[in-house]
Amino acid sequence: MRNETVKRLARECGFELAGVAAAEPAADFAKYQQWVERGYAGEMGYLTDRRAEVRGDPRNLLPSARSIICVGKLYNTPGPADGLISRYAWGNDYHRVMRAGLENLVELLAREAGPFEYKICVDTAPLLERSYAREAGLGWIGKNTCLIHEPLGSWFFLGEIVTSLAMETDSPPQDRCGTCTRCIDACPTQAIVRDEERWTIDSRRCISYLTIELRGPIPEEHREGMGAHVFGCDICQDVCPWNSRAPVTEEQAFSERPFPDIENIAKLSYDAYHQITADSPVARAKHSGVLRNVAVAMGNLGLERFREPLEVLEASPDEMVAEHAQWALRKL
Ligand code: B12
Ligand code: SF4
Ligand code: SF4
Numbered sequence: 396m397r398n399e400t401v402k403r404l405a406r407e408c409g410f411e412l413a414g415v416a417a418a419e420p421a422a423d424f425a426k427y428q429q430w431v432e433r434g435y436a437g438e439m440g441y442l443t444d445r446r447a448e449v450r451g452d453p454r455n456l457l458p459s460a461r462s463i464i465c466v467g468k469l470y471n472t473p474g475p476a477d478g479l480i481s482r483y484a485w486g487n488d489y490h491r492v493m494r495a496g497l498e499n500l501v502e503l504l505a506r507e508a509g510p511f512e513y514k515i516c517v518d519t520a521p522l523l524e525r526s527y528a529r530e531a532g533l534g535w536i537g538k539n540t541c542l543i544h545e546p547l548g549s550w551f552f553l554g555e556i557v558t559s560l561a562m563e564t565d566s567p568p569q570d571r572c573g574t575c576t577r578c579i580d581a582c583p584t585q586a587i588v589r590d591e592e593r594w595t596i597d598s599r600r601c602i603s604y605l606t607i608e609l610r611g612p613i614p615e616e617h618r619e620g621m622g623a624h625v626f627g628c629d630i631c632q633d634v635c636p637w638n639s640r641a642p643v644t645e646e647q648a649f650s651e652r653p654f655p656d657i658e659n660i661a662k663l664s665y666d667a668y669h670q671i672t673a674d675s676p677v678a679r680a681k682h683s684g685v686l687r688n689v690a691v692a693m694g695n696l697g698l699e700r701f702r703e704p705l706e707v708l709e710a711s712p713d714e715m716v717a718e719h720a721q722w723a724l725r726k727l
Contacts (some may be wrong), residue, residue: 396508398563404507405466406419409646412467412544414531414565418460418557420452423526430474432594435588439608441521449521457523459559464500465524465531469644471550473651476653479692481603481627482550484648484676491674493554495516501556512559517552524553528618532565538594539578539587539631545571547634548641571637580638584620587631592692602628608690612715613691618722623692625660625685628679656697657696661689661704664719686716694723702727 405413421427427450436442448726453463474485475552483489497515505511516522529535533553533593534544541549545568571603579587579594584598596603602624605613613621629679632638652675655663658699663671665682680688690708693701 396562398506398562398565398566400507401464401504401562401724404503405464405500407503408436408466408472408496408499410466410468410531410554411547412465414465414528415562416463416465416527416530417564418453418457418463421450421523421526422530423523424451425566426593427523428440429590430464433590433597434599435595435597437488437603437604438596438608438611443518446521450523453522453527453557456516457512457559458519459512460514460557462558462560462562462564463527464556464558464562465528466493466497466500466554466556467528467533467544467547467555467641468496468646469547469551470646470649471548471641471643472650473643478623478629479625479657480654480677481624481629483552483629484626485651485654486646486651486675487651488674488678489552489649490517492646492648493552497554497556498583500520501593504556504558504560504627506627508560514557515554516557517554520555522555522557526618527555529567530565532568535568535570535572537578537635537637538572539644540596541632541635543571543635543637544568545637546640548636548638548640550644563605573637574609577634577636581630581634581673583622583630584617589660602630606684608619608685610681613687615722618691618719619695621688621691626690628658657689657692658701658704659687661693661708683713683716685721686711686713690716690719690723694719694726697726699727 534542537543543549584600629652668682
C-alpha cells in the first residue's frame with residue numbers, strides 16, 4: 396500500500412493529518428518508564444499498572460502489526476474561550492467521532508489492499524500516541540508536550556490504526572520550539588518541569604489532571620493556581636505561537652454545544668448533570684468531581700454572588716464537595 400494513498404484516503408475520512416510509522420518498539424518507551432517512576436502519572440492507574448509495559452511494543456496490541464497509520468483531526472472552534480471548560484470538550488465526545496472516521500478509513504483501505512488485520516486506537520489504548528504520531532511526521536513534541544504541526548498548530552486529536560499492512564513510513568519533522576518558553580512561563584501551577592534534557596508534565600500539578608482525572612480531594616496547595624478552570628486547561632496551548640493562526644475545524648460534531656454558566660453548573664442535580672454531559676468529554680469528571688471543581692473556581696473568582704451557591708454545596712452530603720465549598724467560602 397502506497398503512503399500517498401493512505402494520506403489521500405485519510406483526508407477523505409475527515410483527517411487533516413495522516414502519516415505512517417513502523418510498528419516497532421517505541422524508541423521513547425524508556426522516557427515513559429522514567430516518567431512513571433518519577434510519580435508524574437499521579438493516581439492515573441491505567442498508566443502505571445500492567446498496561447504500562449504493553450506500551451513498549453505495538454505488537455502487544457496486534458501481534459501481526461507492521462505499520463501504524465497515525466491521524467490527526469482538528470477540533471478548534473470559535474467558542475467562548477473563557478477557560479471554564481477547555482476547548483477539546485466544547486463539542487461531542489471525540490473518541491466516538493475519531494473511531495467512526497478510522498472505521499471508515501479501514502473500509503477504504505480494504506477496498507484497495509484486500510483484507511488485513513488491524514486495531515483502532517483512540518486515546519484509551521496503551522499506545523504512546525504522541526511518540527508514534529511524531530515518527531509518522533504529524534508534528535514535533537513541544538515543550539508543553541503537545542504534538543505541534545506547522546502550520547496547523549496543536550488543536551487536534553490523535554488516533555491510530557495499528558495494522559498488518561506493510562507501508563512506506565514517514566519521518567519526524569524538525570522541532571520548532573527553539574528558545575521559546577511561553578508555555579513554561581504561562582503555566583499557572585508550574586506543571587511543565589525539566590527532566591534531564593527535556594521538558595515534561597508533572598500531572599500531579601497539571602490543572603487538566605486535577606480537574607478531570609483526580610478522583611479525590613484537590614491538594615490545597617494547587618487550588619489557587621487552578622483559577623476558574625472547571626474542566627481541563629488550555630493555557631500552555633493558548634500561548635503557543637504556533638496556535639496563533641490555527642485553523643478552525645469543519646467537523647460539526649465538535650461545534651460548541653450549550654453548557655450552563657458556573658452558577659447553574661453548581662445547581663445541577665446528579666440526573667441533570669448526566670443528561671447535559673451525555674456524549675460529551677465532560678462526563679469523565681463525574682458529577683461529584685465537577686461540583687468540587689466549581690467550588691474551587693468560585694473561591695478563586697472570589698465574587699460575593701457565589702456565597703449562596705457555595706453554601707448550598709457546603710451542605711452537600713458528598714463530603715469532598717462540602718469540604719471544597721468550605722475552602723471557597725473562606726476565600727470570599
Ligand atoms: C495521560 C494523558 C494526559 C495526562 C498527562 C499529560 C502528558 N503530557 O503526559 C493529563 C491528564 C495531564 C493530560 C492532559 C491533556 N491532554 Co492528554 N493524554 C494522556 C494520554 C492518555 C497518555 C499520555 C502519556 O502517555 N503521557 C506520558 C508521557 C511521558 O508521554 P508523552 O507526553 O506522550 O511523552 C512521550 C513522547 O511524547 C516522548 N517525548 C516526550 N518528550 C519528548 C521530547 C522529545 C524531544 C522527543 C523526541 C520525544 C519526547 O516520550 C514520551 C514517552 O513515549 C494521551 C493518549 C495516549 N494514549 O497517548 C492523551 C493525549 C496526549 N492528551 C491529549 C490532550 C488533547 C490533552 C489536553 C489538551 C486536554 C485538556 N485541554 O485539558 C491536556 C494537555 C496537557 C499537556 N500539556 O499535555 C491529546 C494530545 C493531542 C496533541 N495534539 O498532542 C492525546 C494524544 C489524546 C488524543 N488521542 O488526542 N493528558
Ligand atoms: S494544561 Fe494548564 S496546568 Fe497543565 S501544563 Fe498546560 S498550562 Fe500547565
Ligand atoms: S509555547 Fe513555545 S516552547 Fe511552548 S510548545 Fe509552543 S513553541 Fe514550544
